[in-house]
Amino acid sequence: MKEKAIAKEKVCGRPRLRNLMPGITCPGCHYGIIIRLLCEVIDEMGIEDNIIGLAGVGCSYAWPMTFDIDFGSCPHGRAPAMATAIKRIHPESVVFTVQGDGDLGAIGLGCFMNALLRGEKLTTIFLNNAGYGMTGGQMAPTTLPGMRTTTTPYGRDPKTTGYPLHAAELVATMKSVAYSARCTVHTPANYQRAKRATKMAFKKQIDGIGYGFVEFLSACPSVWGLSPVESLQFIEEKMLAEFPLGEFKNVDSID
Amino acid sequence: MKEKAIAKEKVCGRPRLRNLMPGITCPGCHYGIIIRLLCEVIDEMGIEDNIIGLAGVGCSYAWPMTFDIDFGSCPHGRAPAMATAIKRIHPESVVFTVQGDGDLGAIGLGCFMNALLRGEKLTTIFLNNAGYGMTGGQMAPTTLPGMRTTTTPYGRDPKTTGYPLHAAELVATMKSVAYSARCTVHTPANYQRAKRATKMAFKKQIDGIGYGFVEFLSACPSVWGLSPVESLQFIEEKMLAEFPLGEFKNVDSID
Amino acid sequence: MAEKVFIDGNEAVARGAIQTGCKHFFGYPITPQSEIAEYMSRELPQIGGAFVQSECEGASIYMLYGGALAGAKVMTSTSSPGFSLMQEGISYISAAQAPCVIVNVMRMGPGIGTGGQQGQTDYRQVTKGGGHGAYRCIVLAPSSPQETFDLVQRAFYLADKYRIAAIVLTDFIIGRMAEPVELRTLEFGPLPEKEWALKGKGGKGGRCDHPAGAPRFPGDLSKGIITFYMHLLDKYQRIAESEVRYDTYLADDATLLVAAYGSSARMARSAVNMARAEGINAGLFRPITLWPFPEEPLRQAALAAGKVLVVEDSPGEFVEDVRFAVQGRVPVHLLGLWGRHNERGGGIIYPERILEEIEKLT
Amino acid sequence: MAEKVFIDGNEAVARGAIQTGCKHFFGYPITPQSEIAEYMSRELPQIGGAFVQSECEGASIYMLYGGALAGAKVMTSTSSPGFSLMQEGISYISAAQAPCVIVNVMRMGPGIGTGGQQGQTDYRQVTKGGGHGAYRCIVLAPSSPQETFDLVQRAFYLADKYRIAAIVLTDFIIGRMAEPVELRTLEFGPLPEKEWALKGKGGKGGRCDHPAGAPRFPGDLSKGIITFYMHLLDKYQRIAESEVRYDTYLADDATLLVAAYGSSARMARSAVNMARAEGINAGLFRPITLWPFPEEPLRQAALAAGKVLVVEDSPGEFVEDVRFAVQGRVPVHLLGLWGRHNERGGGIIYPERILEEIEKLT
Amino acid sequence: MDRGEIVIQEGLCRGCGLCAVFCARGCIVIPQDKVSFKGYPIPIFVEQERCNACGVCGWMCPEYAIEVYKYVER
Amino acid sequence: MDRGEIVIQEGLCRGCGLCAVFCARGCIVIPQDKVSFKGYPIPIFVEQERCNACGVCGWMCPEYAIEVYKYVER
Amino acid sequence: MGKEETRYFELMIAGIGGQGVLTIGRLLAEAGMKIYPNVLYFPVYGAAMRGGESECTVILSDEEIPSPAIHRPQAAIIMTEATFLAPIFKEFEGRVEPGGTIIIDSSIVQNKVQRDDVKTFYIPASGVAQELGSHQVANFILLGAYLEASKAVPLPVVEKTLGETMAGSRRKGLLPLNKKALRIGAELMANYKG
Amino acid sequence: MGKEETRYFELMIAGIGGQGVLTIGRLLAEAGMKIYPNVLYFPVYGAAMRGGESECTVILSDEEIPSPAIHRPQAAIIMTEATFLAPIFKEFEGRVEPGGTIIIDSSIVQNKVQRDDVKTFYIPASGVAQELGSHQVANFILLGAYLEASKAVPLPVVEKTLGETMAGSRRKGLLPLNKKALRIGAELMANYKG
Numbered sequence A, B: 001m002k003e004k005a006i007a008k009e010k011v012c013g014r015p016r017l018r019n020l021m022p023g024i025t026c027p028g029c030h031y032g033i034i035i036r037l038l039c040e041v042i043d044e045m046g047i048e049d050n051i052i053g054l055a056g057v058g059c060s061y062a063w064p065m066t067f068d069i070d071f072g073s074c075p076h077g078r079a080p081a082m083a084t085a086i087k088r089i090h091p092e093s094v095v096f097t098v099q100g101d102g103d104l105g106a107i108g109l110g111c112f113m114n115a116l117l118r119g120e121k122l123t124t125i126f127l128n129n130a131g132y133g134m135t136g137g138q139m140a141p142t143t144l145p146g147m148r149t150t151t152t153p154y155g156r157d158p159k160t161t162g163y164p165l166h167a168a169e170l171v172a173t174m175k176s177v178a179y180s181a182r183c184t185v186h187t188p189a190n191y192q193r194a195k196r197a198t199k200m201a202f203k204k205q206i207d208g209i210g211y212g213f214v215e216f217l218s219a220c221p222s223v224w225g226l227s228p229v230e231s232l233q234f235i236e237e238k239m240l241a242e243f244p245l246g247e248f249k250n251v252d253s254i255d
Numbered sequence C, D: 001m002a003e004k005v006f007i008d009g010n011e012a013v014a015r016g017a018i019q020t021g022c023k024h025f026f027g028y029p030i031t032p033q034s035e036i037a038e039y040m041s042r043e044l045p046q047i048g049g050a051f052v053q054s055e056c057e058g059a060s061i062y063m064l065y066g067g068a069l070a071g072a073k074v075m076t077s078t079s080s081p082g083f084s085l086m087q088e089g090i091s092y093i094s095a096a097q098a099p100c101v102i103v104n105v106m107r108m109g110p111g112i113g114t115g116g117q118q119g120q121t122d123y124r125q126v127t128k129g130g131g132h133g134a135y136r137c138i139v140l141a142p143s144s145p146q147e148t149f150d151l152v153q154r155a156f157y158l159a160d161k162y163r164i165a166a167i168v169l170t171d172f173i174i175g176r177m178a179e180p181v182e183l184r185t186l187e188f189g190p191l192p193e194k195e196w197a198l199k200g201k202g203g204k205g206g207r208c209d210h211p212a213g214a215p216r217f218p219g220d221l222s223k224g225i226i227t228f229y230m231h232l233l234d235k236y237q238r239i240a241e242s243e244v245r246y247d248t249y250l251a252d253d254a255t256l257l258v259a260a261y262g263s264s265a266r267m268a269r270s271a272v273n274m275a276r277a278e279g280i281n282a283g284l285f286r287p288i289t290l291w292p293f294p295e296e297p298l299r300q301a302a303l304a305a306g307k308v309l310v311v312e313d314s315p316g317e318f319v320e321d322v323r324f325a326v327q328g329r330v331p332v333h334l335l336g337l338w339g340r341h342n343e344r345g346g347g348i349i350y351p352e353r354i355l356e357e358i359e360k361l362t
Numbered sequence E, F: 001m002d003r004g005e006i007v008i009q010e011g012l013c014r015g016c017g018l019c020a021v022f023c024a025r026g027c028i029v030i031p032q033d034k035v036s037f038k039g040y041p042i043p044i045f046v047e048q049e050r051c052n053a054c055g056v057c058g059w060m061c062p063e064y065a066i067e068v069y070k071y072v073e074r
Numbered sequence G, H: 001m002g003k004e005e006t007r008y009f010e011l012m013i014a015g016i017g018g019q020g021v022l023t024i025g026r027l028l029a030e031a032g033m034k035i036y037p038n039v040l041y042f043p044v045y046g047a048a049m050r051g052g053e054s055e056c057t058v059i060l061s062d063e064e065i066p067s068p069a070i071h072r073p074q075a076a077i078i079m080t081e082a083t084f085l086a087p088i089f090k091e092f093e094g095r096v097e098p099g100g101t102i103i104i105d106s107s108i109v110q111n112k113v114q115r116d117d118v119k120t121f122y123i124p125a126s127g128v129a130q131e132l133g134s135h136q137v138a139n140f141i142l143l144g145a146y147l148e149a150s151k152a153v154p155l156p157v158v159e160k161t162l163g164e165t166m167a168g169s170r171r172k173g174l175l176p177l178n179k180k181a182l183r184i185g186a187e188l189m190a191n192y193k194g
């Protein structure tokens, strides 16, 4: 057998649209996995030449440098406004935003909701890691009740800080939205489901139907104070209990 | 009969908590009716001594001067943030905001939604007149599809400007909200229903249950380009078709 | 001669922008400039452009930023409180050196002010950079609808030439007064391609617009903070050397120099006429660019006259730049908003009042 | 002597505020000052106060405004981009004359800047009023944790005394460097009752906080725009006369005056020591209040020395106020951020580099 | 016997006509050719006999220009 | 016959351990006492025989530190 | 009424929103543009939609016009006593320059001018307008009166301009009534007897 | 190592986030506070949570400390070769003042100091730490080595301070290991042979 010519075929490695440079996330952060997913989606959909990304401020701030596509960065929370203008000026392009749960859910909530209200045709990748990673682990609107963060040192108390934002469900209530789903990449099967959802969210834009939105639950070992492996379990047990996965809206025409 | 002593009993007039000064709204504007309603509610609930109002910017900007209660004015859209601080500092008081559909629905949407997310115990009176009155009749997030305004000169086109904001329904989806309703004052019967709803929205705050929200559909003859009487009909035929009346949430405890 | 129309300063803004090729406008209503957005909402859809009514001035400036990065000629307009809300965005625009035009039709006072009435109390926030990071914007202050029409076109040119935000500063008076305006197209010469614009990489390498990302152009923040600022300083220096604009009126033989900009310069000009009629040799110095400030020409004119009277409808902001220029070498007097004929929003510093002050000083 | 603790400038902000009676804090995370909010989130609930994490700096400033109108001692803190977002709110606060304290722990650069690193590039936005309406805020610039602790207390006092927003301006260096701090309570004397505060009318007549509403206090905007501004100008004048603070070091016999504030003043002080060791009579002038600016004392010191070297970690903002003060009567040199030892965010203008410049000038 | 009366304050009325619409008993009319000293069409209380002092016209007047009085015997 | 192999780039790996978790065939282990030159615990490909080159470890590696190769006969 | 030999006219109009103050001001300016090289129209109005202070200045001149704001106008039309904030009549009564002209809608303004160094005309414009069928055309009556008194722009030029500006408008049906009001105003002035 | 007759110590520590650079810097400063009237601790770290540049300065002095930032420190501990953006080793190798001290974690940093006007100590701290059971205590080993070399603060004072600061913490179980690492570092330095 050994004599037979054996060739190596690459099954997996750095995705083609991921620039060659080290990542700058913490060990075990799922952002890297989501970047792979996005690269694959863009690649497989054949839209790399006319896609434009806009990253919010947060641990995803460096995404513009890491993708081999046109990719801008935005002031904290303002990606939907910037994306709006770009899409209006280049309507033939595919425009998406990448935003953390602080970026979209707190400072940028008004900006984002108004983009939905205006009926923009955009796609948003929403990174829900239940906290502010970049600035050192403060509470985000998505922080679970009882969870300790640097600004909820005694655990998040809904009496004084409210309940978690359920973005995917909220988005689904808006008329101009064509697609809204919540996904994770914390298992290979979920990775594949998330990939399909992401393609759908782009397709709704490309087909001119409406807004496409995908919320990713994403492990943040640093803020959660857990190991990367414990974080998988945390998603499974705690995050999924608060944030159920699923498609909350998927329509092919609006009105 | 004429000899009998006949006394006159005042059935109706300027409400007690309405200061003696002329209003500055246009003829036929329903804001004046809603002011009466609020005065009566505060009076009847016996809360005038510890209620604090905060008015947004819009045609309701002058409300602080017209009520005989503590009443502040806010930067455009920011009443919920100001109210938050005041309520946190004086938790025993009743704090409410009065905001137009531009004030709350556009510039202030993020500020408002975040107050809901933080679980504030406040009450909001939302004035939906389907446009920007104060600045001369521009489109608001609540403007009806097809409606001409100074910034939708060819009629509001959902393709480029989206669909109307349904605030009362949206608010009802938020967990920390105890009460949400949509009312009108365009008939005496509706006036009474609206009064009951408003009392309920204050009561939820006073009982510490959660946020209370009342949306008022309000005639704006100036922006609508209709006479006051035609405006009543417009509410009946057009506004109610887009914005159904009703209670969308009414709970006595949250979690 | 091009067609002449009777339009006000607000319409002149909108028409000037369209005349020079602007097809995308982002704005939020606020008195006294909502008419600009309204004009755009009527016209832009007709020429294949887009008018977007933003949900607030913050959104306007971020849309403007996005539009500038997309490579289009873009504009927004607002009035004072709205301009305050734009400061973070202007700072980002300045860091990214994204060319765009911002119009501020000032109204009086801090806070809600006096309900969209006359005032010139945005001088510092507009000229000193109200946002973080020690950047500069070009500031042009027209004093008539015609000049507004022309300067808006120039603002677009300067924005593209220097990759900078260019601000056109008018006010209630200039915005609403109507005069005949000649609809001339100004030609300024060729401009560089915007190869840095985000529009889909289209076969080329992906462009990254990120301060810490791959360098996109000279002076990109990613090259390091010193390189970045030296590039900016050099650019600002070039602008200061080439783009200073001002106007003088009877200043050559003046023994009293009145300094005023924008609407106040109109009243001041009348006052100078009145003074001349009385035999007082008054003259007028009117900066057209507030940044770069015509420091040297003003100093020369002030030294020649020996005495300066600043007129501004504010408690005194522009006067600081005049004092800076004059360096204490001749006396500088201020007639601020207390010169108004009444307390209300509609109060105005009339030429008669300026004349009074001129008489006092001579 | 009060207890001495080893804390950094950020903790000194939080502790100083609590020490002087602040129980309500509103803030949003941003590097390099999130530690202030984090400290407050631990401590305030324990003393019956409230820490509210706002959703953005805009919300922080409007909460601060609300809190000030409610009559409480309130504070927020942020860093540069966050301060830009507060400009509209600060303008409203200034119009309502609502007393409050704002802390800006500066970071470098416009836009996203250099990721929360050292810089002094907010001078203009903080001192010139980045919002609309030509208002003023008191600006205090400490250069150590102890001074931070003390000046925060003073800021609360001044805010209440003058009904004004008082800003404490620190930066990455002052915010994060730790030194022993004596936890002393400063006493400044009695303050007026806040009868204007909104807290429910409680049997009295309703209080209206509206610019065009029933007059609440002297200088209320409702009294008319001139009255309002004359009141403000008078107040600003009183502050300028009574509250100017500065520090000098070996300035009396100096033949070269180094002018620097905040963190840069620390490096400058080392450089002055080095220069003295070399026999160069250098001295230091350090403004503590950036507004009111110590214009006259600086002019005197500069004239006496004959030469000024400004050191600031910026492309040149503070230097403008120095030039304004000095009126061109002695030369003013600038060592700006190009004096840093490297291009990165962590670049610093070291004392050695300042000394070099001092040597060049002597 | 008349059961009550209403008093319209011309100085406050802005002629919107809502009172006339909402008086179920038709007691109020607005002759469009009559204008108040402020320049607004002015409502007239034409049918006192039918007025039952229900107060509705008063509530619904956005300007609080109407006072409604009920006659009560002492 | 081995069906494939994986290559772990030590310089990219940050020792999160996800690859070990997700390899359903147990081909990867992370001995916590071994540290890479960057200071992170390093995974080891211990069971080549069982690897079916499914690629999962590669997908799920947040650092793209793993390349997976399938052997194909020519 | 012109200053020196060059032609020069100034008019201020003051009233409250809804009375058409700005409509006739702008109309006069646009008509003036057909005749004068320099024309200026400067309106002042509040932020609220209806019923607030409304005022404008029109200047027609052979020479350059420096200040858009005139403290002591040649002529004024006064359409209201006062607004909530501003004592309109009092203010304008005082401001018109000596020798100038004040035209008052005497159906609305009850006050009388106390000065005798100005020419004052009390025109019951709103009353007459109501008789014409719409109190909304009082403004045209007053403009007609001014045109007759000042001769700033010939009435036919104003009528022509009015026709042009109303051509595309939803209100163009009102054109005949507006023209009629202009003429009646001019007649009232022509026949005016103190 | 003190300057002139008054006591004066400067130390800079540089590495990447997660190595405990700031922990030992702050510990040294707090211990120093028990002895010196003037103490300064100045950390520099980026905005990202883990793995970025991390650096701090500690100054202990009898005299007032003007500048918190020291360009040419007396002594430096270097715990990494370089970060993504910054050539840490190169930079600090050059910056230490002539006659000063450089202590290097030689398990991590492969480079050698090229200057001969400084005292250089290559301590295989991470390696030794791993042997001790946790590569996380390399920082304490290096601090122990510095204390031995400089005599800036007696080891027992540092240990006592460590005990105090860890008292309330979740990590207080690590105290014995940390102390052990300090002592081992001191020993390695005491027995150091070029």
Ligand SMILES: Cc1ncc(C[n+]2csc(CCOP(=O)(O)OP(=O)(O)O)c2C)c(N)n1
Residues within 6 Å of the ligand: A057, A058, A059, A060, A076, A099, A100, A101, A102, A103, A104, A127, A129, A131, A132, A133, A134, A135, A140, D028, D029, D030, D031, D057, D081, D082, D085
């Ligand atoms: C105006 C402004 N405020 C605050 C910040 C500081 N900041 C940077 S990232 C961030 C939040 C990040 O949280 P999130 O969006 O959840 O992203 P993550 O880091 O969790 O990915 C904040 C508050 C900023 N950059 N700009």
Ligand SMILES: Cc1ncc(C[n+]2csc(CCOP(=O)(O)OP(=O)(O)O)c2C)c(N)n1
Residues within 6 Å of the ligand: B057, B058, B059, B060, B076, B099, B100, B101, B102, B103, B104, B127, B129, B131, B132, B133, B134, B135, B140, C028, C029, C030, C031, C057, C081, C082, C085
């Ligand atoms: C920051 C800011 N932007 C814009 C404005 C101008 N403005 C005043 S009221 C208003 C909108 C009012 O609309 P709405 O809230 O619907 O109130 P309405 O007048 O219809 O009652 C706007 C845009 C402002 N005052 N402040």
Ligand code: SF4
Residues within 6 Å of the ligand: A024, A025, A026, A027, A028, A029, A030, A031, A059, A129, A132, A133, A134, A219, A220, A221, A222, A223, H049, H050
């Ligand atoms: S802080 Fe959290 S989200 Fe940010 S890089 Fe680290 S693990 Fe990822």
Ligand code: SF4
Residues within 6 Å of the ligand: B024, B025, B026, B028, B029, B030, B031, B059, B129, B132, B133, B134, B219, B220, B221, B222, B223, G049, G050
């Ligand atoms: S514009 Fe509309 S909302 Fe405003 S006062 Fe007039 S009718 Fe009322």
Ligand code: SF4
Residues within 6 Å of the ligand: E006, E022, E023, E024, E025, E026, E027, E028, E050, E051, E052, E053, E054, E055, E056, E057, E058, E068
């Ligand atoms: S009180 Fe009732 S019945 Fe009488 S006029 Fe008013 S609405 Fe009509």
Ligand code: SF4
Residues within 6 Å of the ligand: E008, E012, E013, E014, E015, E016, E017, E018, E019, E020, E043, E060, E061, E062, E063, E064, E065, E066
């Ligand atoms: S409802 Fe009031 S304002 Fe309207 S017409 Fe009747 S009395 Fe007048």
Ligand code: SF4
Residues within 6 Å of the ligand: F008, F012, F013, F014, F015, F016, F017, F018, F019, F020, F043, F060, F061, F062, F063, F064, F065, F066
């Ligand atoms: S998943 Fe990647 S980074 Fe994590 S341990 Fe495995 S190879 Fe290393």
Ligand code: SF4
Residues within 6 Å of the ligand: F006, F022, F023, F024, F025, F026, F027, F028, F050, F051, F052, F053, F054, F055, F056, F057, F058, F068
């Ligand atoms: S390729 Fe599949 S089987 Fe092979 S090591 Fe990776 S996960 Fe395991």
Ligand SMILES: [Mg+2]
Residues within 6 Å of the ligand: A058, A100, A101, A102, A127, A128, A129, A130, A131, A132, A133, A140
């Ligand atoms: Mg997050």
Ligand SMILES: [Mg+2]
Residues within 6 Å of the ligand: B058, B100, B101, B102, B127, B128, B129, B130, B131, B132, B133, B140
């Ligand atoms: Mg509205």
